[in-house]
Amino acid sequence: MAGVAETSGDKKGILLETGTNEFEIVEFSIGKVNYGINVAKVREVITRVPVTSMPQAHPYVDGLFTLRGKAIPLVNLPRCLNIQTTDEPRNIIVTEINNYSIGFLVGNVSRIHRISWKEMEPAPEVGDQSRVVGIIKMSDRIVLLLDFETIIAEINPEINQKLTTFEEATEDIKTRRSNVHVVVAEDSAMLRDLLVTTLHDSGYRFVRDFGNGQDAWDYLQALSKKGGKIEDHVAIIVSDVEMPKMDGHRLLKLVRDDERLKDVPLVLFSSLISEEMKRKGEELGASGQISKPEINQLIGLLDNLVFGEPLREGDKEAAAM
Template sequence: MIDSKGILLESGTNELEMVEFEVQNNRFGINVIKVKEIIQPTKVIPIPHSHPNVKGLIQLRGEVLPVVDMAKVLGLEERETPQSKFIVSEFNQQKVVFHVHNVTQIHRISWDQIEKPSEMYSGIKSGIIGVVKHEDSMILLVDFESIMVEINPDSGINVDQVKKLGPRERSNKKIVAAEDSPLLRKLLNDTLSEAGYESVEFFENGMDALKYLESQISKSGQMEEAVGLVITDIEMPQMDGHHLTKRIKNHPVLKKLPVIIFSSLITNDLRHKGEMVGAEAQVSKPEIAELIKNIDRYIL
């Protein structure tokens, strides 16, 4: 069992703990906060006509959970090994099990050690959101949210939730959004536009978003371009959302900007981290309607 509640008690340190796992001797990583436990493989019941990446279902302490084959997801050879493990995860308000070929160790690293993927292999379907150089090798951070959206589109951001809010006026108020997943950037852009917020500047990580905000401050100490609100994910290469929020709230000019954390990692156990760095609101993906309501409430 991995206890993710006690790690990194200080929020905004720009650090994470990462579980390293292997698929076909390739090294990958998942944020330990997403991991409930790691277990030995157990009997899987196949599901007729299910998504090809889904092996089937298991029963774990009374819960029925889907099992996703990471070899299929990553386009690698499927196989069982003596070291095979099931990683039981929870994020985006759902539980899912990932079948991997081995789990090796846990690393504590800074987000600024994680490089964003090269444009040659990044993109909506790449499945990789970051690269960690480690001991003359590389560990690839996997975009688990996009994996689940592909398997179950209803688990992602749904523009129909915004339509239920009723007709909305167009707004020229500018929003800065930090989100590393290309797929979620597109979905977020479409839904914000549907909600009337058409002036959105997207960045792939917190560092780029912060540099942009600081670049808008004139010599007189005023924002040259009016920004009404910041939306940020938590998990991002270079600078995570908690550290971005902390930097904004500690800045003499930027501190007035409302910040909404929009992440798959918003849970009752972790909500205190966003509160400690001064976020105005925290919304769990994919609750897009709740995000829009908070934008309406806090935007300057």
């Protein structure tokens, strides 16, 4: 990755290892504050390049820059985070999130760190922290992990629209969905609220949601100790991949290794569903993997996994192809 020093150690390919509960971040700074972004979201880091202004662009967007013949929006991250700094931002982190290429203007980009999700704590509630999903305590500083999905959703309303738009179901279908118990693990409060609300509106009324994989796993362990059929307590699990305390891949591994829970369908619903990540999910036994924000596809997959058949006409046609 251009412009970023690798951490010490020769352990390579960490993102392809299964269930390690580890991830890598690119650390960068804006003024005197240190931030992080998951390496899996970063295409590359480049020095600041000329930008073409766009009429009526979102206030956070400086304009467009060109990279290998592709026009990419540039978000002024200091402005987005309302940070006043005398230092001129000089680097651009180019990301690929939710199948959407976007650049973020930042200050210094320092290095890559490999850490465990256990080392990342949820952000404390001290006002509006919707753009910070967690904090990482280093020996001499704190690194804030930003919620880039929320920032992109603010800039691109189409993402929120896709998270709330689904094929309207008949009352019969909604009735069939109404007794299904769904567990959701998603660290972004905004996206979690949208997801749960949309599932409710589609007929999936019994949804228990959690802000990280560890809390979801604790709840699932409690359910596994109950008597009766496990599907009466949890019929399906929907999990993000990137979460504090425990990531979605680790959660998936624990579920598959649990005698009572191993057959419960688990769907990964994440902005990190690249080809590389798909392979990792398949190795761990994911029942399906859907890239955010395609909520309509997610609901169709839930129907297939829970009922053994598509419930909507469009899904029936797709299944027959």
